Amino acid sequence: MTADTSDPETLIRALPIWGGPIDIEPLHGGITNRNYIVSEKGRRVVVRYGQDIPEHGVMRFNEFAAAKAAAMAGVSPGVLYASAPFLVMEFVAGRSYRAEDVRRNLHGCVALMKRVHREVAACLHGPTLCFNVFHVIRNYARILAGDHSRKESGLPGYLRACETLERAVGPIDLVFGHNDLLAANFIQDDARLWLVDWDYAGWTTPLFDLGGLSSNNGLDRRENDAMLSEYFEKPASDALWRGFQAMVCASLLRESMWSMVSETRSTIAFDYVSYTEENLERFERAFAAFEEMERS
Numbered sequence: 001m002t003a004d005t006s007d008p009e010t011l012i013r014a015l016p017i018w019g020g021p022i023d024i025e026p027l028h029g030g031i032t033n034r035n036y037i038v039s040e041k042g043r044r045v046v047v048r049y050g051q052d053i054p055e056h057g058v059m060r061f062n063e064f065a066a067a068k069a070a071a072m073a074g075v076s077p078g079v080l081y082a083s084a085p086f087l088v089m090e091f092v093a094g095r096s097y098r099a100e101d102v103r104r105n106l107h108g109c110v111a112l113m114k115r116v117h118r119e120v121a122a123c124l125h126g127p128t129l130c131f132n133v134f135h136v137i138r139n140y141a142r143i144l145a146g147d148h149s150r151k152e153s154g155l156p157g158y159l160r161a162c163e164t165l166e167r168a169v170g171p172i173d174l175v176f177g178h179n180d181l182l183a184a185n186f187i188q189d190d191a192r193l194w195l196v197d198w199d200y201a202g203w204t205t206p207l208f209d210l211g212g213l214s215s216n217n218g219l220d221r222r223e224n225d226a227m228l229s230e231y232f233e234k235p236a237s238d239a240l241w242r243g244f245q246a247m248v249c250a251s252l253l254r255e256s257m258w259s260m261v262s263e264t265r266s267t268i269a270f271d272y273v274s275y276t277e278e279n280l281e282r283f284e285r286a287f288a289a290f291e292e293m294e295r296s
Contacts (some may be wrong), residue, residue, distance in 0.1 A: 009036070011049075012038065018040055031266075032268070033199070034049045035048050041170065045091050047190055048089070051084065058199045063198050064087060065125060066080070066128065067079050067128075068125070070120050070201075073122075074118075075116055098183050102186065106219075112186070113210075118175075129203070133204070134166040136254055137257060140257035151260050158257065169241055169243045175203070177205075177206065177208060178195060179201060179202060211228060215282070228244060245293065253283045255279045259276040259279060
């Protein structure tokens with residue numbers, strides 16, 4: 001289940017952080033949590049409401065630790081309150097990106113991602129999780145088989161692809177990553193770019209955030225080359241390009257299987273079936289291109 005069935009607004013009003021009457025406005029667009037803008041005496045804050053989601057590896061203690069560390073590092077808004085199922089953050093009066101904004105400001109997005117990878121870990125307190133996309137894919141396959149998903153017949157092929165991609169990535173460097181670089185998680189205000197939504201944050205390879213930034217935002221070969229050169233501060237070698245392309249495929253497969261699981265387990269009003277099909281088609285195209293590259 002993606003969100004508690006209690007009335008969130010009643011629970012929000014009972015939080016011990018308000019000094020008077022509040023107004024609550026749903027913030028639409030989230031596909032993992034329920035989000036709200038709360039106004040009190042002219043001040044606005046964002047309230048995120050969500051329970052642990054074990055099937056997706058979302059554990060709120062980890063999200064809270066990541067959000068606090070990211071705020072301390074200056075890459076994400078400040079955290080005002082964190083006690084499951086609520087996370088309350090400073091409101092950023094800005095504009096959420098779309099994919100074309102990421103492509104237009106690729107330099108800024110990569111620079112922010114590098115700051116996340118280099119600075120957030122030093123601000124962490126307490127235990128945090130690891131995010132291994134290949135484990136995530138295998139675990140999703142077990143869940144989907146147990147749920148008798150409509151995509152159950154495709155699971156053996158997805159697992160074979162996962163094994164191929166994991167071998168291609170090979171040994172990894174370890175960073176604390178965001179792991180969900182959808183365009184909407186970048187917010188541009190008048191002064192700077194922010195990164196929000198730390199549900200899936202954890203220790204991972206930088207290639208996953210790079211692959212996710214590419215696959216989620218439709219980067220082409222030229223843009224991918226520029227992104228890798230900027231991140232690693234040198235042109236990508238053949239080995240790096242191969243590992244990156246494998247991770248682009250893994251990112252798309254993970255997103256597809258995330259949606260497959262959400263089809264039957266989420267209570268958010270969202271067309272997960274269409275989202276599954278869209279991402280699965282993109283994965284199949286990317287994996288076919290990867291296999292062709294491997295044969296050449």
